[in-house]
Amino acid sequence: MKKIFTFLSIAGSLIVANAQNLVQNPGFETGTLAPWAAGWVSSYTAPTVVTDAHTGTxxxxxxxxxxxxxxxxxNxxxxxxxxxxFWFKVSGSGNGARLWSSFLDANDGVINLVSDMNSDPLRNNNLFLPKDGTWQQKVVTFTVPANATRLQLHxxxxxxxxxxxxxxxLTTGTLAVGEVTESRHRLIKNTLVKNETLTFGAxxxxxxxYNMFGQVVKTASVKENQLLNIAGLAKGNYIVTGTVNNEPVSQKILVD
Incomplete structure (x- = not known):
């Protein structure tokens, strides 16, 4: 079956242009944690704000x-x-880290996105974030369930x-056409790709x-003008990331 892909360059941080980021102190650039707080379990402790940043300080x-x-x-x-x-780095001999978010109703009751925790993308599909010594990005698109008033981003x-x-x-909607900013690097050479292949411009x-649950569905390292077969990807939105001239580059893919 023929697949048509529309490619739009987006900034390496994947932040939607003209959309308000609802997270307060999202990059800890105040030099403090607030309004973030240690988890609701009494034994949980607050993280340390350090000078090892993806962007900023x-x-x-x-x-x-x-x-x-x-x-x-x-809210x-x-x-x-x-x-x-969000961006993360994980290492060590333990299980690592994971996204473990949920929704709250008006009475602070927990509402999971789906009844099966293993399928809830905000609980990372019960999987741990991949370990890597370099910065990686997690991206999830979701719909808020009925009766939910707040997201507990955890x-x-x-x-x-x-x-x-x-x-x-955290922004409303998806990374949509007309709401993205261009990268100065052109990761994908062709804007309309047929025969289930991508052509790289660098x-x-x-x-x-990545799919919209933040799961990696394909990895590679490529040369300029190299073709990458992407047969088997289901219809939907994807994010392609890579490093060009030591700079992170990302592009949104719409599989139609």
Whole structure:
């Protein structure tokens, strides 16, 4: 079956232009954690604000000796669609870290996005974030369930794990046509791709294709003008990321 892809360059941070970021102190550039706070479990501790940033100066880091985490409550609208993204680095011999967010109703009751926690993208599909010594991005698009009034944006880190977080973003809608900003690098050469292949306009390392649940569905390293077969991708939105001339580059893909 023929697939048509429309490519739009977007900034490496994947922040939607002209859309308000609902996260307060998203990159910890105040030099403090507030209004973020240690998780609701009494044993959880606050992360340390450190000078090891994805962008800017600061980020939040755990060198965990037990399960811990931090969160921020954000007002949302039931039935509306949002896109969440953040950058992270995870290492160590433990389980690492993961996204562990949920929704709250008006009485602070927890409402999970789906009944099966293993399928809830805001709980990372019960999977841990991939370990890597370099910055990686998590992107999730979701719809707020009925009766929910707030998103509890929460990340966890586990015993014997080192995790650093930066540049959180929560915006309404998806990364849509006309709402993106151009990168100065052209990762994908062709704007209309047939025969299930992408043509790269520049040599790129660490190419990753993410679905809207933030899952990596394909990885590669490519040379300029190299073709990459993407047969098997289902219809929907994807994000292609890579490193060109030591600069992170991202593009949105719409599989139609």
């Amino acid at each position: 600061y980020s939040a880091n755990y060198n965990a000796t037990a399960t811990t985490g931090f969160f921020q409550n954000i 949302v609208t039931a039935g509306a669609q949002y896109t969440l993204s 990340v966890r880190t586990y015993n014997n794990s080192n995790a650093t977080f930066d540049d959180f973003s 040599q790129s390392k660490d190419v990753k294709i």
